[in-house]
Amino acid sequence: MNSSKLNEQIYAYLGFHSVERSEEVDAEISKCLDELKELAHFRYTYKFFSALPDFLLCEPYTEYLRGSSGVIVAVMTLGCEVDARIKFYGRTDAAKSLVLDAAASAYLEYLSDEYEKTLGENLSYRFCPGYGGSSVEDLKHIFEILSPEKIGVTLSETNYMLPSKSMAGIIAVGGKAKKSCKNCIVYEHCNLRKGGAKCYGSEKL
Secondary structure, three states: OOHHHHHHHHHHHHHOOOOOHHHHHHHHHHHHHHHHHHOOOOOOEEEEEEEHHHHOOOOOHHHHHHOOOEEEEEEEOOOOOHHHHHHHHHHHHHHHHHHHHHHHHHHHHHHHHHHHHHOOOOEEEOOOOOOOHHHHHHHHHHHHHHHHHHOOOOEEEOHHHHHHHEEEEEEEEOOOOOHHHHOOOOOOOOOHHHOOOOOOOOOOO
């Protein structure tokens, strides 16, 4: 595990401009990551399609998938124990709850990235409903395709995934899609972008 890179992601989730980097915060992040390693039950389910599912036959998905040979539709989660611990600290230690929440988001990204390395070569980044002008309502299509209830993930009527430390999205196989800030769901409100920074490695903002 690249702890330095993971810490950068956690600081990004915390809000880079509002959280001063310090040994104290680094120590708390380290404790939270150790706790997550014990708590998390990472699970991942996916299907590969050479012909695109109908809900992907529109923008912005067609642009993201341009030149690809297929798509992976996926759902992943850290499990309900992580949610329960975040809520527990929310009642007993608000600061720790905040750090654990941010660490869990970054840890889920990390574990998902590592798992996806086993799925094949020349894969793009995950594009999740809500990115780049897409609708979060498309989560319903992903759930219909995968039935991720089998890994413990459900979807509310308001398109909120439970456990909260879960993700759902698509991954282009081949193609030329690269991450950019404009595809992010928090583009308009991102303090990192406004400060000239970004939360990922890419050729451009």
